[in-house]
C-alpha cells in the first residue's frame with residue numbers, strides 16, 4: 302500500500318472549490334477586510350458630526366440640568382447612542398442586510414432583519430448607557446486611575462451578559478429545543494459522556510431563520526453553559542455533524558470561555574489605559590471647540606468612543622489570533638474525539654463557501670478568527686496520516 306500523502310490529500314480537497322464559487326467566497330471575505338476600516342471611519346465621522354455640531358455639548362447640558370451627576374451620564378448616553386445608531390444606519394443596513402443578500406447568505410426579509418435590529422439596539426443601548434454611568438462615576442472619583450476601575454466594570458458587564466445570554470437574550474432571536482431522539486442525539490451524547498461534558502446541556506437552534514450557514518457554539522458561564530448545534534448542521538452527514546460537535550466539546554473541555562475572558566480582561570485594561578491617555582489629549586486640543594469640559598463631562602463619551610475604536614482597530618490582529626488559536630485547539634481536540642478526519646475536511650470545505658480558503662500566512666494571522674479551510678483540511682489530513690490504519694477512522 303502506498304503511504305498516505307498529507308499534501309496530495311489536502312490538494313485534492315482544495316481542487317473541489319474552484320472557478321466562480323472560489324472567486325465569490327474570496328470576494329465576500331476580502332470585502333470584509335475593508336469593512337473593518339470602513340466601520341471605523343463611519344463611526345468616526347458620526348461621532349465628529351455629533352461633536353462638531355455641538356449636539357454632544359447641548360445633550361450634556363440638558364442631562365446635567367435634569368439630574369445629579371450619576372444619572373446625568375445615563376441621560377446623556379441614551380440619546381447619544383441612538384443618534385449614532387441613526388447616523389450609521391445606512392452603513393449597517395448595507396453591510397448586514399444588502400451585502401449578505403447580494404452574496405446569497407441571508408434568509409431574512411427586511412422586516413425580520415429590522416425586528417431583530419430593534420431588539421439589538423434596545424439591549425445594546427441600555428447596557429452601554431449603564432456602563433457609561435459606572436465609568437463616568439469612576440472618572441469623577443478617581444481622575445487618574447479610573448481606567449482600572451473602568452476595566453473591572455466592563456468585565457463585570459461582559460460576564461453578566463455572557464451568563465444571562467443563553468437564558469434571556471438568545472431566545473429573543475431563535476428557538477432553542479432539546480435535541481430530538483435519533484442517531485444524531487445518541488452519537489453526540491456518546492462523545493459528550495466520553496469527554497466528561499454534561500449531556501443535558503446540548504440544544505438544537507433554528508438558525509435557518511437567519512441563514513443557511515452551518516454552525517454550532519458553546520455559550521454561557523457558570524450554570525448557564527450549553528452547547529447548541531444549528532438546524533443547518535443537522536441536515537449534514539453524521540460524521541460531519543460528529544466532527545463539528547467534537548470541536549464544540551473541545552471548547553467546553555478546554556475551558557476556552559474562561560481563558561478568553563481572562564485574555565479579554567487584560568486587553569480591556571490595556572485599551573482603557575491607552576484611552577485614559579488619548580482622550581484627555583484629544584479633548585485638550587478640540588474639547589473647547591466641541592464645548593466638552595473635560596473627562597468628567599458626560600459629553601466626553603463621543604471623544605472616548607473615537608479613541609477606543611482606534612485602539613480596537615489596531616488590536617484586530619491580536620483579537621483575531623486569540624480566538625483563532627482556540628479554534629485550532631478545538632479542531633485538534635475534535636479530530637481526536639470524533640476520529641472522522643474526512644467528515645471534518647468536508648465541513649471545512651462547506652464553511653469555505655464564505656471564508657477565503659487559501660489565504661497567505663500574514664493574511665490569516667491578521668484577518669482570520671478561525672483557521673482557513675486550507676489550514677483545517679491540512680490539520681485533518683495530517684491527523685488521518687497518523688491514524689490511517691486504524692479500523693474506526695471514518
Ligand SMILES: [Zn+2]
Pocket residue numbers: 548549552628631
Ligand atoms: Zn469553535
